Amino acid sequence: MTRTANYVVAYEATDRGRDAVQLGVALARLTAAELRICLILPTSTAVPAKVPAGASDYGSLLEEQGGTWLREALDLVPPDVTATTHLLWAESTSEGLIRASTQFDSDRIVVGAASAGVLQRFTVGSIANALLHASPVPVALAPRGYVAPSAITRITCAIGTRPGWTALLDSMVAISEGLPVDLRFVTLVEVDAARSGPGTDVSAASAAHLASVVEHFEKDSSSRGSVTTEVAEGRTVEDAVEKLDWRADEIALVGSSRLAQPSKIFLGVTANRMLHSLPVPLIVVPTAAAINSPS
Numbered sequence: 001m002t003r004t005a006n007y008v009v010a011y012e013a014t015d016r017g018r019d020a021v022q023l024g025v026a027l028a029r030l031t032a033a034e035l036r037i038c039l040i041l042p043t044s045t046a047v048p049a050k051v052p053a054g055a056s057d058y059g060s061l062l063e064e065q066g067g068t069w070l071r072e073a074l075d076l077v078p079p080d081v082t083a084t085t086h087l088l089w090a091e092s093t094s095e096g097l098i099r100a101s102t103q104f105d106s107d108r109i110v111v112g113a114a115s116a117g118v119l120q121r122f123t124v125g126s127i128a129n130a131l132l133h134a135s136p137v138p139v140a141l142a143p144r145g146y147v148a149p150s151a152i153t154r155i156t157c158a159i160g161t162r163p164g165w166t167a168l169l170d171s172m173v174a175i176s177e178g179l180p181v182d183l184r185f186v187t188l189v190e191v192d193a194a195r196s197g198p199g200t201d202v203s204a205a206s207a208a209h210l211a212s213v214v215e216h217f218e219k220d221s222s223s224r225g226s227v228t229t230e231v232a233e234g235r236t237v238e239d240a241v242e243k244l245d246w247r248a249d250e251i252a253l254v255g256s257s258r259l260a261q262p263s264k265i266f267l268g269v270t271a272n273r274m275l276h277s278l279p280v281p282l283i284v285v286p287t288a289a290a291i292n293s294p295s
Helices: 015-031 058-075 093-103 126-131 165-175 191-195 202-220 237-243 269-274
Strands: 006-010 034-042 083-090 108-112 139-142 154-158 182-190 227-234 250-255 282-285
Touching (some): 006 015, 006 093, 015 034, 015 139, 015 250, 034 058, 083 093, 108 126, 126 139, 154 165, 154 269, 165 202, 165 250, 165 282, 182 202, 202 227, 227 237, 237 269, 250 269
Parallel strands (some): 006 108, 034 083, 108 139, 182 227, 250 282
Antiparallel strands (some): 139 282
């Protein structure tokens, strides 16, 4: 029996929760996956002061409200995407989402950016930050105000030269399997850093590395779209990201830091700086992750 991929979507009755659903829809359309829309409620029994004194069963009230919120979430999912809703309890939202990803054997967790972010830019909130330092599955981040396109037409993979890049490449192979989607491999070069090493042409070295990346990728890939490479130069990582062209119907992939524990995410410095300028959703892949296809 063929396995159907599924994604845990972190929902809350806010713009951030709706952004997560929109990205979940976009990714589900790309890979024919199903959505597990999860609302995590706190296990704490403390009753807020604003709850009437006569409300003897605060947990039941919260559960009833959670059910209402999840029905509203389901209304955001178009008919072409399969989704189920789940009300879960946990000490923290991030803990509940990670537990849900294990319970549902999910391929990734989808979350929205913090509400304070600039439109279509990222501000990583506490929940996303916790996931980006502990999740055993890829985490997909939706920029503020994200709206799902009818189809994702390009995937950009930001890949460096340090050890561990092959794990990210395996994820690129898996997510693009059999899809007619364009693929772009990019390396970000800080111009000042490139000039700091006498006699070293970092851009040329990066271009040569990208050529080897594509050669490695095409040995295993079954994607049906075009494959391109690009070295983006800038005074900073943020500047390099802004100099790249980005489509509204595009997603980006990055790998975890080398500091990450095996099969866990730890957001590296470069990826964290990318978030400040990136206008499209970002998927962060755990180090040495075993990615099921499609995911």
